[in-house]
Amino acid sequence: MTYGRVLLVALLLATAAVVQTAVLSRIPFPDATPDLVLLVVAALALVQGPTRGAVIGFAGGLLLDVVPPADGAVGRWALVLCLVGWFVGRASDAVEGSVVLPLLIVAGAAIAGLAGYAVVGWLIGDVRVIGSTATTVLPVAVLYDILLSPFVVPLVMALARRFEVTTTYARTIR
Amino acid sequence: MRDSRRTRAVLVVLLLASLTLIALNGNSGPGRELRSAAGAVFGPVQRVAASAFRPIHNFFGGIGKNDQAKIDALEKENDALRLAERSSQYAQCRAGELDALLRIAGLGQYTIKAAQVIAVGPRQGFAWTAEIDAGALDGLKVGMTVINGDGLVGRLKTVSGSTSTVLLTIDPSFNVGARVEKSIEIGFVGGEGTDPMQVQMLSGQAVLKPGDRLVTDTRAGSTFAGGIPIGSLLEVRGTVGSQTRYATLKPYVNFTSLDVVGVIVLDPRTDPRDSVLPPKPTPGAAPVSVTCGSPSVSVAANPPAAPSTSPSPSHTP
Missing domain, CATH: 2.40.10.340 (Rod shape-determining protein MreC, domain 1)
Structure with missing residues (x-):
């Protein structure tokens, strides 16, 4: 990884974390807040592939777990977003040149990520994971993510691609 | 992109790191330092x-x-x-x-x-x-x-x-010791998210009725300052003399x-006891709560605290 790419990823993740917690959460969207960090992780993984996608997911998830006002077990979002980054990264070849396919994949990633987070919380015995909260909040959160993705995902993917070595030759030797 | 052994190795290492972090959670784990940093x-x-x-x-x-x-x-x-x-x-x-x-x-x-x-x-x-x-x-x-x-x-x-x-x-993992206004009955209040908060009284003989107001109490072993208004009772379950007394509570804070x-x-x-509670509103008058959530006006009126008929302001319909 070149330094420019690492810096871009770090900057994007940090900005997404701050905007999600301090800006988006204060706008009274009913029931949920858009998962900006999840969208950024998925968009970056779509460009960078599964290995880097897993690392980016882990870093983004860890950020979500520790940046205030987070509470609960540290490592839950790291686990979930690491898997999301890996799965989404595996589709990075298939989305070359397509416009709609990345959005569909990111929508699926949002559903899987949010459901996965609830399941992990339930498995480790978090008393807060209540079925009624899950059924009312999660679908709304997925909806917000889907609505926000056409604005966030193409932008992040374009930014990431500018730092990529995009020749086919380079890809085959990676 | 085909999976390579390197990809799987990286994934396994990261998953193990996440699981380790989750397992190490608690007062002595690295989570607290990470959050402070x-x-x-x-x-x-x-x-x-x-x-x-x-x-x-x-x-x-x-x-x-x-x-x-x-x-x-x-x-x-x-x-x-x-x-x-x-x-x-x-x-x-x-x-x-x-x-x-x-x-x-x-x-x-x-x-x-x-x-x-x-x-x-x-x-x-x-x-x-x-x-x-x-x-x-x-x-x-x-x-x-x-x-x-x-x-x-x-x-x-x-x-x-x-x-x-x-x-x-209102967090489901939150608990506080509480006392009913003007009495010595103490119990615990726990959060339930958007649902009304749960109240459990220590004594089965506690006399409760909807509309009773609860304040924090230091004697129930809590580390909170005493006398802070928490909310008013909505619905009381069980009868006097049963093993336990449960009730639901609508918090004052929006x-x-x-x-x-x-x-x-x-x-x-000294414990302020009931002195911080506002004067009891006359029946039919709407209690006022000062919040800046509305786009204009400095005081917004809450729906009247009629017992058992009005849901809490943060209750999701």
Whole structure:
């Protein structure tokens, strides 16, 4: 990884974390807040592939777990977003040149990520994971993510691609 | 892209690291230090972001299905108020919130440090938390009680240099010792998210009725300052003399529009008992609550606290 790419990823993740917690959460969207960090992780993984996608997911998830006002077990979002980054990264070849396919994949990633987070919380015995909260909040959160993705995902993917070595030759030797 | 062994190795290492972090959680784990460090790094950035976007938050404030009653009441206001300059109204409103907070602090002789909410935890995280712009440098410590002009808001869970995380009373993992007004009956109040809070009294003989008001109590082994209003009872289950007495409670604080809060840095020398509760409202009159969540006007009227018929303002229909 070149330094420019690492810096871009770090900057994007940090900005997404701050905007999600301090800006988006204060706008009274009913029931949920858009998962900006999840969208950024998925968009970056779509460009960078599964290995880097897993690392980016882990870093983004860890950020979500520790940046205030987070509470609960540290490592839950790291686990979930690491898997999301890996799965989404595996589709990075298939989305070359397509416009709609990345959005569909990111929508699926949002559903899987949010459901996965609830399941992990339930498995480790978090008393807060209540079925009624899950059924009312999660679908709304997925909806917000889907609505926000056409604005966030193409932008992040374009930014990431500018730092990529995009020749086919380079890809085959990676 | 085909999986290579390297990809799988990286994935396994990262998954193991995440699971280790989750397993190591607790008071002695690295989680707390990580959160304090992240708070020290990101807290100032979040403060700047929150203050930069405050006009937008103010504009959107109050638009949501929870605030339909407020919107209906506001539409009856005259047009002059809506034309008034929005930022000066908001400043007046926040001054009003601070006023109410200082009044409650004065009544109970609590020494408080006033702070503003700069970030709120997402609902899909299942936790109810908020971030305030005061931290260890302002003398705050983990476990301190947080209040606002209406009553108990929560307690400090994590403290960094210049920001802190508050665990709100409606979080399902929150518990506080409470006492019924004008009596010695004590019990515990626990959060239930958007559902009314759960109350469990210690004594099966406790006489409860809907509308009874609860304040925090230090004798039930809690570390909270005493005498802070929590809420009023909605529904009482079980009969006098049964093994346990359960009830549901509507909190006084409106958790969807928290702005100015106070952290109690020094408990009063004597328990204020019931002195901090406002005078009991006359039947039929609407109790007023000072919040700045609405786009205009400094005081918004809550729906009347009629027992067992009105849901709490933050109850999702």
